[in-house]
Amino acid sequence: MTERPAAGDAVPRRRYFSLWFELLRLSWRRAPWLTACQFVIPALMVAAVAGSALALRGAVDSALRGAGGPAVAWAVGAGLAGTALMVLGAFDINTAGILIGKVAVLDVNPRVYGDIATLEGLEHLERTDYLDRLTVVRNSAWESVLSLWSANGVLFAVLELVVTLFLLGTVNPYLLLLLVFAALPLWFDQRGTRAIIRAETATAAPFRLQRELFDLGTDAAAGKEIRVSGAGAELARRQAAAWNEAMAGRYRARLAAALWKLGGWSVFTLGFGAGLALIVVQVRRGDGSPGDIVLAITVAASLRQSVFTGVHYTTNVARAGRLIEPYLWLRDYAAAARAEDPGTRPAPERLREGITLDNVSYRYPGAARPALDGVSVHLPAGSVVALVGEYGSGKTTLVKLLCKFYRPSGGTVSIDGTDLAELDTELWRAWSSAAFQDFGRFRTTLGESIGLGDLPHARDVRRIRRAVAAADAGAFVAALPDGLDTELSRRFGGVDLSEGQWQKVALARASMRPGPLLFVLDEPTASLDASSEQQIFERYMARAREIAARTGAVTVIVTHRFSTATGADLILTLERGRLVEAGTHDELVALEGGRYADLYGIQAAAYSA
Ligand SMILES: Nc1ncnc2c1ncn2[C@@H]1O[C@H](COP(=O)(O)OP(=O)(O)OP(=O)(O)O)[C@@H](O)[C@H]1O
Known part of the structure; x- marks a missing residue:
């Protein structure tokens, strides 16, 4: 039997791949065309980058040779490739956004919520290690799915890098060294992002505390006591202290990440400048055509772009690590809890x-x-x-x-x-049937709120009325504007109930099952x-x-x-x-x-x- 993970248990990196594979399968099932687009469009973009650089070189060299017809044809080809690049770029972002939204909302979110709400026991909702991770993962389905397509983006950025470097290599093999300079910003950026992830996990507890204190301070029910006791200022002070504690750690990590980033890009800029200088010297010596300089500049510009894209996507992937790690931990916890006999x-x-x-x-x-x-x-x-x-x-x-x-x-x-x-x-x-002192307030219609006590008969009005009578709630229900159809929240155009009325609703809910x-x-x-x-x-x-x-x-x-x-x-x-x-x-x-x-x-x- 698998043990429930302990507070400090880490999730191995290889598990990320299985999660991505699972998200890929979900994406394919949810929207096959959009999923296919995430592979086809970047591949076409890489082809367009290479095509436009080669066409520009052809256009310049043909023009210098006096071959007007081919020069125009190459120039048109370069223009078309450039336009295709822009159109495909816009299309890529939009299709990815729609796909991520669909999978996050329709597949991942219900699963996270399901793991929280349908576990057999209550223990997980009372463990700080579980709640800390939940704080990080909450509302993070979008970012988890984004991490898959960011990883895919990294793959295509690397492909583009290889193609552009290959083209540079045709001008001068030494330019292949630029790959090292291109890799450095990635490595530097990774270090910074890891510092941010560590800081976010380390400050999850004060972050949760400040949020809870904020909710407490703005909750109407607690507001009464807070005002009578005059504890408002003290709560605000504690909330600010928890916020500062959480943020101080996070700001320090962000500053360190920014410095790492700056270092990486400085190295890349140096290498990039040296590479261009090398080609200019080479062409001046007569070893190469002016078209080579144009190709090198075009390719080098797109090299900078593909490194930038690669860094951006790698950052996304690494940042998603801060969600994926706790997300997988929570899933392991849920799986182990379910596997317990x-x-x-x-x-x-x-x-x-x-x-x-x-x-x-x-x-x-x-x-x-x-x-x-x-x-x-x-x-x-x-x-x-x-x-x-x-x-x-x-x-x-x-x-x-x-x-x-x-x-x-x-x-x-x-x-x-x-x-x-x-x-x-x-x-x-x-x-079993149960009514607890800390009863739930289900803000649905009154009938639904009571009917939830016995799902197979949740709409059985006769049974609901019997439960209402058992809880001695008949008079209160009769006084509501729409009886059992009354919405139990002003936010949804209904009424707010008093504590005692909520308790009667909970009692009625507990009375739905006729023979526990x-x-x-x-x-x-x-x-x-x-x-x-x-x-x-x-x-x-x-x-x-x-x-x-x-x-x-x-x-x-x-x-x-x-x-x-x-x-x-x-x-x-x-x-x-x-x-x-x-x-x-x-x-x-x-x-x-x-x-x-x-x-x-x-x-x-x-x-x-
Ligand atoms: N989720 C929890 N995590 C840790 N300790 C808990 C938790 N719930 C209760 N306890 C502790 O377990 C002990 C028994 O609590 P329990 O709620 O069962 O008492 P009770 O007799 O029902 O109290 P009350 O009359 O106040 O409702 C207490 O010391 C309480 O602080």
Whole structure:
């Protein structure tokens, strides 16, 4: 099994070629004619460069010999070749742009997004090494495809270089030495570009931080707290500091790259000047025709152009390295994550025994201590289980493990005796429903936002209405201008919802599946007022019992309000990732000095005060 790549793992250069080959195949499939143009047009351009130089030499020498007819014919040929060069050049840029756009938007972008959104677990979205690379790769599909055609451009620039040098060689073989001078700017430029790539990767973290701080500072929701606390200036200071840190490294690298570039071109100009002087001396000695000087000047000018083009394309390729490296790393990560045995066994249609956690531990990547530590408990089929405990005690982590978002670092979770790791993840999720405290805000129409909870029935209006009723959202939906068709964003001509309304939408979404085996409610009412909360819990308790009777479902409710937990069949108290108590409300309050009894007592006293 392939391991997920670690933070510092580098991607071998040869992988670039396989990526380009893959992009070439995609381009061919997407637009064969445009793809063919990327080879035919540059080849014709090389022919036109050589043709125009040879024709000019012919025209000058014929004219000097007094052969008027051939001189005119050569001159017309040179003119045509020059015109063809310009037309082909414009055509080349336009066709390449269209092709790159098509492949980037229609093929590469969906794949990058797909790799982010469809990976089985959540871990990748919480790892800084993954997020750093994502920051670099985001919106970079265009540049990745561009790198393929830049590499192709380098090939044709080299071909043009060889042809032009060959022509110069016919005048004087020493001129072939210009190849060395032509190669130097490429080499110098490479060094500068590599410095830029290194700097961009090294400064990805402060760059991401400044962007996040900027988003935070301009977010209306966070804006309320920022204004009340007066933290705006401090946030702006931190954003500026992160920006300066990121940019200082990048500017230094750019300056170094500019100096390398300057050095390369200075050497080339020297060599180029010396070459021209050599030909002039040679012709003055009578060893060559004036046409040779014209050919040498024409060819040398196009040599400068082809070196310039070659450098430009090489820079593009090297710059794309800063995207290709993290892009391939992300793909390797996604491939390795997919290759991890996803489990193939079908989930049972009905729970008979229930869910068993056996010595389950979980540590977040990079965390110093485990979020869950040796939890063993049986959640009987058909039961309502309440998870209680202080902030950060591991409640959400436990339900995430039940949903198979992460795999336990130790121990097993089993469903009716089958290890959850062996169950087909997609099927298990299809038998689960969940509403989380940090719910998603899908800014589609209200009906779509709820229907997403059960894709095969996403347009089933009766089912959506039932889910709305389950979430006690009927009155709020009825008050919306277009009911279920209301757009959930002012930006799209719809309405903005309050926190509590968004939470009800999330609850309704979680209620779309009629008979899940696992029903998770992770503080699903934190944004609701007390009376809505009470009503919703009563409904969900009734629903839990009703589903339990049909499918043996286990309902897990994470809550900070102990009044909610009292009706559960089993209450689990977590503390610093460990399960410290398990039992019914009556059993736990009866425990002398028990944690639950303590917390329950404090809350009950606060409410009655
Ligand atoms: N993505 C993450 N990466 C690293 N550590 C995390 C992550 N999510 C949670 N933790 C840590 O794991 C521990 C348990 O967190 P968890 O969210 O499970 O607690 P909780 O009991 O649900 O808390 P709350 O009541 O505040 O929701 C905490 O110490 C938390 O800081």
